[in-house]
Amino acid sequence: MSTRPRKPDTQLAHLGRDPKSQHGAVNPPVYHASTILYKDVESLRAAKSIRMRKDAVTYGRAGTPITFALQDSVAELEGGYGAIAVSSGLAAVTASIMALVQAGDHVLMTDSVYGPARAFCDSTLARFGVETTYYDPLIGGGIASLIRENTRIVFTESPGSQTFEVQDIPAIAEAAHAAGVAVLMDNTWGTPLYCKPFELGVDVSIHAGTKYIVGHSDAMLGMIVTSEAYYETVRRCVMSLGHSAAPDDVYLGLRGFRTLSVRLERHHRTGVALASWLQQRPEVARVMHPALPDDPGHAIWKRDFGGACGLFGLVLHPVAQQALDEMLDHLELYGMGYSWGGFESLIIPTDPQSIRTATEWTDPGPSLRIHAGLEDIDDLIADLEAGFSRLNRAMAAE
Ligand SMILES: *Cc1c(COP(=O)(O)O)cnc(C)c1O
Numbered sequence: 325m326s327t328r329p330r331k332p333d334t335q336l337a338h339l340g341r342d343p344k345s346q347h348g349a350v351n352p353p354v355y356h357a358s359t360i361l362y363k364d365v366e367s368l369r370a371a372k373s374i375r376m377r378k379d380a381v382t383y384g385r386a387g388t389p390i391t392f393a394l395q396d397s398v399a400e401l402e403g404g405y406g407a408i409a410v411s412s413g414l415a416a417v418t419a420s421i422m423a424l425v426q427a428g429d430h431v432l433m434t435d436s437v438y439g440p441a442r443a444f445c446d447s448t449l450a451r452f453g454v455e456t457t458y459y460d461p462l463i464g465g466g467i468a469s470l471i472r473e474n475t476r477i478v479f480t481e482s483p484g485s486q487t488f489e490v491q492d493i494p495a496i497a498e499a500a501h502a503a504g505v506a507v508l509m510d511n512t513w514g515t516p517l518y519c520k521p522f523e524l525g526v527d528v529s530i531h532a533g534t535k536y537i538v539g540h541s542d543a544m545l546g547m548i549v550t551s552e553a554y555y556e557t558v559r560r561c562v563m564s565l566g567h568s569a570a571p572d573d574v575y576l577g578l579r580g581f582r583t584l585s586v587r588l589e590r591h592h593r594t595g596v597a598l599a600s601w602l603q604q605r606p607e608v609a610r611v612m613h614p615a616l617p618d619d620p621g622h623a624i625w626k627r628d629f630g631g632a633c634g635l636f637g638l639v640l641h642p643v644a645q646q647a648l649d650e651m652l653d654h655l656e657l658y659g660m661g662y663s664w665g666g667f668e669s670l671i672i673p674t675d676p677q678s679i680r681t682a683t684e685w686t687d688p689g690p691s692l693r694i695h696a697g698l699e700d701i702d703d704l705i706a707d708l709e710a711g712f713s714r715l716n717r718a719m720a721a722e
Contacts, residue, residue: 332401332517332585333585335397335400335401336401336517336581336582336583336584336585337582339396339397339400339401339581340352340393340394340396340397340578340581341393351575351578351579352389352390352393352578353389353390354390354571354572354574354575355388355389355390355571356571357384357388357571358383358384358385359383359384360381360382360383360384371383375563376556376559376560378392378395378396378406379392384568385563385566385568386563386568387409387568387569388571390571390574390575390578391409391569391571391574393578394407394409394547394569394574394577394578394581395407395408395409395547397578397581398516398531398533398537398547398549398581399549401516401517401581402511402516402520402521402522402529402549403520403521403522403523404521404522404529404549404550404551405550405551405552405555406549406550406552406555406559407547407548407549407550408547408548408549408550408558408559408562409533409545409546409547409568409569409574409577410545410546410547410548410562410567410568410569411544411545411546411567411568411569411570411573412532412534412544412545412546413438413512413530413531413532413533413534413535413544413545413546414438414440414441414444414532414546415546415567416530416531416532416533416546416547416548417438417440417441417444417510417530417546418441418444418448419548419558419561419562419565419567420508420528420530420548420558421444421445421449421477421479421508422449422561422565423554423557423558423560423561423562424476424477424506424508424528424554424557424558425449425454425476425477426454427452427453427454428453428454428474429454429455429474429475429476430454430455430456430457430472430474430475430476431445431449431454431455431456431457431475431476431477431479432456432457432459432467432470432471432475432477432478432479432505433445433456433457433458433459433479434458434459434461434479434480434481434484434491435458435459435460435461435484435680435681435682435683436461436481436483436484436485436486436487436489436680437458437479437481437484437485437510438481438485438510438512439485439679441479441481441510442458442679457470457682458680458681458682459682460682460683461480461481461482461484461487461489461491461683462489462491462492463496464491464492464495464496465492465495465496465498465499466499467495467496467499467500468499468502468503471499471500471503471505475503475505476505476506477505477506477507477508478496478497478500478505478506478507478508479508479509479510480493480496480507480508480509480510480526481509481510481512481513482509482511482513482514482519482628483513483614483621483625486637486674486676486679486691486693487612487637487676487685488612488613488614488619488621488636488637489620489621490614490620490621490622490624490625490628491624492624493507493509493521493524493525493526493628494524494525494628496525497524497525497526498525501525506527506528506554507525507526507527507528508526508527508528508529508530509521509524509526509528509529509530510530510531510532511526511529511530511531512530512531512532512535512536512665513633513635514629514633515531515535515536515537515584515588515633516529516531516537516549516584517584517585517588517630517631518588518629518630518631518632518633519628519629519630520630521549522551524628526551527550527551527553527554528548528549528550528551528554528558529548529549529550530546530547530548530549531546531547531548531549532545532546532663532665533545533546533547533577534546534663534665535663535664535665536580536584536587536588536591536633536665537577537580537581537584537665538573538576538577538580538665539580539583539584539587539665539666539667540576540580540666540667541663541665541666541667541668542576542666543572543573543576543577544573545569545573545574545576545577546569547577548562587667587698588631588633589631590698591632591633591634591696591697591698592615592631592632592633592634593701594634594696594697594698594699594701594704595613595615595632595633595634595635595636595694595696596613596615596616596632597696597701597705598636598694598696598701598704598705598708599611599613599615599616599636599638600616601705601708602638602708603616605712606641607640607641607643607712607715607716608638608639608640608641609638609639609640609641609687609689610638610639610687611636611637611638611639612636612637612638612639613632613636613637614629614632615631615632633665634664634665634669634695634696634697635664635665635693635694635695635696636693636694636696637674637691637692637693637694638691638692638694639687639689639690639691639692640689640690640691640692641689642688642689642690643689643690643715643719644718644719644722645690646718647714647715647716647718647719647722648673648690648715650714650715650717650718651711651712651714651715651718652671652673652711654710654711654714655671655707655708655710655711656707657669657697657699657703657704657707658670658671658694658704658707658708659671660672664695665695666695666697667697667698668695668697668698668699669694669695669696669697669699669704670693670694670695670697671692671693671694671695672692672693673690673691673692673693674691674692674693675691676691
């Protein structure tokens with residue numbers, strides 16, 4: 325076999341499976357297991373010492389071969405040392421943070437972080453005596469001035485939830501590492517295919533696998549990928565918290581993984597096309613999509629990302645809520661609901677102002693978040709166009 329490193333598309337098709345060892349079946353089998361039987365008492369006793377091995381089948385909660393197949397595949401694609409699958413993206417966020425702090429410690433958290441991650445810091449983490457300071461996502465190397473003696477984590481998410489600011493991760497990582505602080509990144513938007521956080525200086529990368537890895541809106545899954553230095557600490561904490569990922573959901577994650585590249589290519593293309601079309605609409609004040617050449621985050625996005633997913637935001641000019649509701653309520657192709665990353669298009673109103681404390685949100689008009697699905701772009705545009713007509717009719721009737 326050649327030693328030339330394989331390209332990502334080939335990795336997606338071939339990582340984590342070994343048909344020869346499973347009667348030729350293309351995909352790895354799903355093990356439904358809690359109890360694992362040991363062949364003798366000696367191997368039962370030995371289980372404790374091999375528990376931390378990446379491929380040790382010791383108990384259902386710690387994973388079975390299909391869990392390891394998904395974990396190894398995601399870690400290798402992303403360029404991390406090891407991955408740990410958990411039951412949701414939020415569990416991946418909270419377990420990663422808890423692994424690295426204790427009472428009296430301090431966490432620096434981007435102001436553009438996923439809302440429930442912020443809620444975790446403000447409630448649970450605070451209750452255990454860990455303080456969180458929110459910082460401007462565009463702070464870059466300036467993060468150094470916020471690092472205290474007891475700071476343990478700089479948490480990043482790029483682009484930011486709802487507002488899509490692109491963070492200068494290498495600059496943040498350099499400042500954090502100079503002070504011995506770990507850098508965590510929620511890389512759900514970039515996916516292990518389009519962003520390689522370990523090349524940017526990140527120590528722990530987090531994914532809501534629920535989104536593009538699963539890719540079909542039918543399972544919850546979280547992935548934590550770490551560098552070698554952080555693997556054991558994070559894994560021990562995940563195990564002590566009792567997290568695990570259900571076998572059927574892991575299977576769906578691995579199945580989604582196979583088509584990540586072809587899906588994302590289309591999500592990227594349709595998302596950019598929709599975003600560009602929206603930029604021309606008189607109702608739209610601005611579009612937040614880092615792949616647009618005039619987006620403030622474009623240069624860093626181009627430097628650090630290999631592509632864009634289908635998720636972006638926009639701000640409308642001020643409009644009566646009832647007119648906006650007319651637009652949203654009768655869309656035929658865009659579903660309204662949380663989460664994203666499936667094959668279907670989605671739209672929701674967002675409220676950045678309500679989830680920021682370090683930076684000010686000054687746009688007067690309402691904001692929306694769109695997930696560009698795999699439908700035809702002409703149909704997606706026509707549906708929005710009809711929506712804007714309803715909005716304008718409702719405004720004229722005011
Ligand atoms: C959805 C999401 C999460 C949480 O994932 P769940 O699987 O829904 O728990 C975490 N981070 C980001 C950026 C997300 O979009």
